[in-house]
Amino acid sequence: MTDFTLWDIVRNLLFALRWTVLLSLVSFVGGGVIGLLVLFARIAKRRFARLPAKLYIELFQGTPLLMQLFLVFFGLGLFGISVPAWLAAGVALVLWTAAFLGEIWRGCVEAIAKGQWEASASLGMSRLEQMRHVILPQALRIAVPPTVGFSVQVVKGTALTSIIGFIELTKAGTIITNATFQPFTVYGLVALFYFALCWPLSLTSRLLERKLHVSHRHH
Amino acid sequence: MTYSFNFMWLATYYPVIVKGILITLELTIVGGVLGIALGILCAFVKLYGTAPLRVVVATYVELIRNTPFLVQLFFIFFGLPALGIRLGELEAANIAMVVNLGAYACEIIRAGIQATPRGQFEAGASLAMSRLETFRHVVLVPALQRIWPALSSQVVIVMLGSAVVSQIAAQDLTYAANYIESRTFRSFEAYSVTTAIYLILAILVRQAMAGVGRLVFPRRVSR
Amino acid sequence: MSLIAITDVRKSFGQTEVLKGIDLDIEPGEVIAIIGKSGSGKSTLLRCINGLETINGGSIAVAGVHVSGEDRQLRELRLKVGMIFQQFNLFPHLSAGRNVMLAQTVVKKTPKEEARRIAEEMLDRVGLGNRFDALPEELSGGQQQRVAIARALAMKPAALLCDEITSALDPELVAEVLQVVRKLAEEGMTLITVTHEMNFAREVCSRVVFMHLGKVHEIGPPEAVFGAPKTPELRQFLGMQ
Ligand SMILES: Nc1ncnc2c1ncn2[C@@H]1O[C@H](COP(=O)(O)OP(=O)(O)O)[C@@H](O)[C@H]1O
Ligand SMILES: [Mg+2]
Numbered sequence A: 001m002t003d004f005t006l007w008d009i010v011r012n013l014l015f016a017l018r019w020t021v022l023l024s025l026v027s028f029v030g031g032g033v034i035g036l037l038v039l040f041a042r043i044a045k046r047r048f049a050r051l052p053a054k055l056y057i058e059l060f061q062g063t064p065l066l067m068q069l070f071l072v073f074f075g076l077g078l079f080g081i082s083v084p085a086w087l088a089a090g091v092a093l094v095l096w097t098a099a100f101l102g103e104i105w106r107g108c109v110e111a112i113a114k115g116q117w118e119a120s121a122s123l124g125m126s127r128l129e130q131m132r133h134v135i136l137p138q139a140l141r142i143a144v145p146p147t148v149g150f151s152v153q154v155v156k157g158t159a160l161t162s163i164i165g166f167i168e169l170t171k172a173g174t175i176i177t178n179a180t181f182q183p184f185t186v187y188g189l190v191a192l193f194y195f196a197l198c199w200p201l202s203l204t205s206r207l208l209e210r211k212l213h214v215s216h217r218h219h
Numbered sequence B: 001m002t003y004s005f006n007f008m009w010l011a012t013y014y015p016v017i018v019k020g021i022l023i024t025l026e027l028t029i030v031g032g033v034l035g036i037a038l039g040i041l042c043a044f045v046k047l048y049g050t051a052p053l054r055v056v057v058a059t060y061v062e063l064i065r066n067t068p069f070l071v072q073l074f075f076i077f078f079g080l081p082a083l084g085i086r087l088g089e090l091e092a093a094n095i096a097m098v099v100n101l102g103a104y105a106c107e108i109i110r111a112g113i114q115a116t117p118r119g120q121f122e123a124g125a126s127l128a129m130s131r132l133e134t135f136r137h138v139v140l141v142p143a144l145q146r147i148w149p150a151l152s153s154q155v156v157i158v159m160l161g162s163a164v165v166s167q168i169a170a171q172d173l174t175y176a177a178n179y180i181e182s183r184t185f186r187s188f189e190a191y192s193v194t195t196a197i198y199l200i201l202a203i204l205v206r207q208a209m210a211g212v213g214r215l216v217f218p219r220r221v222s223r
Numbered sequence C: 001m002s003l004i005a006i007t008d009v010r011k012s013f014g015q016t017e018v019l020k021g022i023d024l025d026i027e028p029g030e031v032i033a034i035i036g037k038s039g040s041g042k043s044t045l046l047r048c049i050n051g052l053e054t055i056n057g058g059s060i061a062v063a064g065v066h067v068s069g070e071d072r073q074l075r076e077l078r079l080k081v082g083m084i085f086q087q088f089n090l091f092p093h094l095s096a097g098r099n100v101m102l103a104q105t106v107v108k109k110t111p112k113e114e115a116r117r118i119a120e121e122m123l124d125r126v127g128l129g130n131r132f133d134a135l136p137e138e139l140s141g142g143q144q145q146r147v148a149i150a151r152a153l154a155m156k157p158a159a160l161l162c163d164e165i166t167s168a169l170d171p172e173l174v175a176e177v178l179q180v181v182r183k184l185a186e187e188g189m190t191l192i193t194v195t196h197e198m199n200f201a202r203e204v205c206s207r208v209v210f211m212h213l214g215k216v217h218e219i220g221p222p223e224a225v226f227g228a229p230k231t232p233e234l235r236q237f238l239g240m241q
Helices: A006-042 A047-061 A065-078 A085-110 A114-122 A127-164 A169-180 A183-217 B009-048 B051-065 B069-083 B089-114 B118-126 B131-168 B173-184 B187-216 C042-049 C071-080 C096-107 C112-125 C141-153 C171-186 C198-204 C222-227 C232-237
Strands: C004-013 C016-026 C031-036 C057-062 C081-084 C159-163 C190-194 C207-212 C215-220
Touching: A006 A047, A006 A085, A006 A127, A006 A169, A006 A183, A047 A085, A065 A085, A065 A127, A065 B131, A065 B173, A065 B187, A085 A127, A114 A127, A114 C081, A127 A169, A127 A183, A127 B069, A127 B131, A127 C096, A169 A183, A169 B069, A183 B051, A183 B069, B009 B051, B009 B089, B009 B131, B009 B173, B009 B187, B051 B089, B069 B089, B069 B131, B089 B131, B118 B131, B131 B173, B131 B187, B173 B187, C004 C042, C016 C042, C016 C057, C016 C215, C031 C042, C031 C198, C042 C057, C042 C159, C042 C190, C071 C081, C081 C141, C096 C112, C096 C141, C112 C141, C141 C159, C141 C171, C171 C190, C171 C198, C198 C222, C207 C222, C207 C232, C215 C222, C215 C232
Parallel strands: C031 C190, C031 C207, C081 C159, C159 C190
Antiparallel strands: C004 C016, C004 C057, C207 C215
């Protein structure tokens, strides 16, 4: 198996990297949309909306992502649908991301001073109007750094989809390892590729956080 | 849906599950204790170490935090033998967990120490405590106390992340689920049951961490 | 008919009853000062009138309509009664002008141009006509509080509730805010102000309410309340033995 050059390995990994990136994007965007719904339910005035959202978050944050992948994979199978790995991967990661983003954003909304709710209420705004015009614009500002930070977790989370057979970066690494018997090089490169995706996100998150801190201290 | 659920297999296979639980707990405890110790050490180096040492630790922390645990595990188990380091699956799993938690704990603890007001350190020094004593009593312990909740969450995250060690055939709880699945074809039931067990374990680990916190930091400082 | 009719209002937080049966009728154009020790329930009373707290007993009616806590009705109520807070509570992400415009456009559906014109007029009224585009963080505390007053006025309320609106201000900034309130009083605005500024209460208010332990302990025109307090509690509060 000496006909595998380093370039061959890199080329094949780069090829699979596309799927890691795509799955990350889908999970992040889809998780963001559902995460907003989770957020709204979580901070709703009515208990019957808050409770399911809380349970949802507890469930997805309190169990392994791998189990969630298995459950979606085999759970959808129960309905007689033969589920392709990419679909199960996408569904599970979207649901998982939604739980985490919903909880992160709840923290941001709750960090907004109570006086903002009261002032806007005293002006006759409904809860939705308060959210839309007063609370969310402020919460959004402080939500950006942790949200970008969490995108790193999403990218890393996609690695687990290799286990249900979705061929992304990690799975490609395993396949190439089996063909080349060079696990040290291959997994080293796989790790480097993940690092190249995640590190800029981590740095951006940290930079934004510092900026927010500075602008906060200035008033 | 015509599928009918069946949990009869539990009667036969519960010992497999019990063994899986024990291994998952063992990984979590070893990972937790050694990981936090490693984290303290690294935080110390990052704050007070020489420049080259700081670079080494920073590189380690960034590498671990920006790559998937699964890949770290594969690298340790499949990759390291190329350097002549051959590990059993449990050893590899344990090392991977310690190394992983160590990096996260380092950052959490460092942030906690940096949040210590400077005056505290000077106050300690003025009481004729040695640097090390000052560090321990005035800086480290209050910092750990402050970040204990964050550290506890991280231990739970690492415990849940440990599900992937089944991929190198370490016989943890997920391995048990896979084993039962392959024998009974009751996939959904097997994974539901193990998921529920993980949820309970997560709650227990959280409680245990809170208990340790109460033991180590007996008097909560009101803030 | 009184503008605000408060009848036997009771409010508890958990086990503790904070308002123990408040009766108070306020006529249009009246300027009421509420005084009393910290914790006597002054803020809670104002918050109940504005529907920020729901009452456990009695009734509050504004312009003949009972405050029920139902959403649509709450909105109606808050259009009639504005509130100014101790901590200003300006929206930090919006300029002074936008702070004044927001509720007009969102709640009253006033067209943008009209809302802007009103905002300019109101800022002018509080002496900040030239600070339309300033962000709250660029304004002094006194200026922020005046923007908050303009913001409430822009909704054209029938009455304004002011909860210790000068207490968070540096001493040298108190006067400019009180000056604005004084002018409003002269123009006939109905005002209910919780205040520690006894001179202001004496000079501007038609009636003074002394609250003690969740009750209206003494009430009357300023000359009576300050000049001839009847109860030992009020005498003690005013620092007379
Ligand atoms: N949201 C609340 N929850 C519990 N207790 C409260 C709350 N708001 C006020 N209180 C209590 O009610 C009492 C009256 O408070 P408040 O109306 O703010 O008094 P004042 O404005 O006269 O200082 C105080 O004892 C206060 O602790
Ligand atoms: Mg008060």
